[in-house]
Amino acid sequence: MSDTGGESELDPASKALWLIAFRRQHLQHRNNLLVKARDISLRAQPSDTAPPQDNINVEELEAIQAELEELSKREDMLRRSGSLQKDPQDVIPQDKLRRDSDWVKCDSCSLVVQTVVRHRVTNTTWFMCGIFSAVGCLFGCCLLPFLLNYFKDVSHYCPNCKAKIRNVPRF
Ligand SMILES: [Zn+2]
Numbered sequence: 001m002s003d004t005g006g007e008s009e010l011d012p013a014s015k016a017l018w019l020i021a022f023r024r025q026h027l028q029h030r031n032n033l034l035v036k037a038r039d040i041s042l043r044a045q046p047s048d049t050a051p052p053q054d055n056i057n058v059e060e061l062e063a064i065q066a067e068l069e070e071l072s073k074r075e076d077m078l079r080r081s082g083s084l085q086k087d088p089q090d091v092i093p094q095d096k097l098r099r100d101s102d103w104v105k106c107d108s109c110s111l112v113v114q115t116v117v118r119h120r121v122t123n124t125t126w127f128m129c130g131i132f133s134a135v136g137c138l139f140g141c142c143l144l145p146f147l148l149n150y151f152k153d154v155s156h157y158c159p160n161c162k163a164k165i166r167n168v169p170r171f
Contacts, residue, residue, distance in 0.1 A: 013078050020075050024068060031064045079111060079160060097166045099154045108163035115156035115165055119149040124170045 038057045091103045091112055101117045128145040145151035154168040 016078055017075060020071050020078070024071050027064050027068055027071075031061065031068075034061055034064070094166050097156050097168060099168055101156070104156075104165060106158040106161060106163060106165060108158060109161040111158075111160050113158050113160055116159045118155050118157065119152040120155055121146060122153045122170070124153070125151050 034057050091105060094104050094107075096102075097104060097115065099117070101115045103112060103114050105112050125145045128151045129142050132144060133142040151170060153170055156165040156168070157163065158165055
């Protein structure tokens with residue numbers, strides 16, 4: 001399989017997911033605004049008279065909630081269909097994970113996902129700092145292991161359920 005497309009080019013499923021996330025953010029922002037506006041108008045009005053704006057706000061809030069639920073459903077469907085479309089050749093066993101993000105099947109949510117990589121300071125990082133100091137890399141150079149991901153362990157996480165998939169030690 002030749003790969004002619006640039007890596008910056010998103011596949012349609014990722015693009016749709018991105019649009020959903022964008023729309024959701026917008027809706028949540030609007031939702032917060034409406035709630036805040038309603039609180040203010042409720043406070044401004046005497047408590048025995050219902051504010052005239054309230055009904056409109058409630059309707060819009062309900063519409064936003066409905067659309068948010070709809071977006072969640074679509075997102076879920078996209079993620080599942082996306083996992084089925086993923087070329088099985090691209091999915092590797094979890095024990096083959098190295099330091100870079102890769103496609104694996106998550107044990108927790110059973111989806112095929114591209115792992116999210118985080119770097120962790122471990123005893124090895126401290127040990128390398130000690131080595132650097134011992135060979136004369138003083139005046140800040142011994143702190144290099146803390147600044148460079150090269151000297152840290154790598155943990156792979158699932159972007160969907162946030163479960164930790166695998167830890168890859170530096171040495
Ligand atoms: Zn997962």
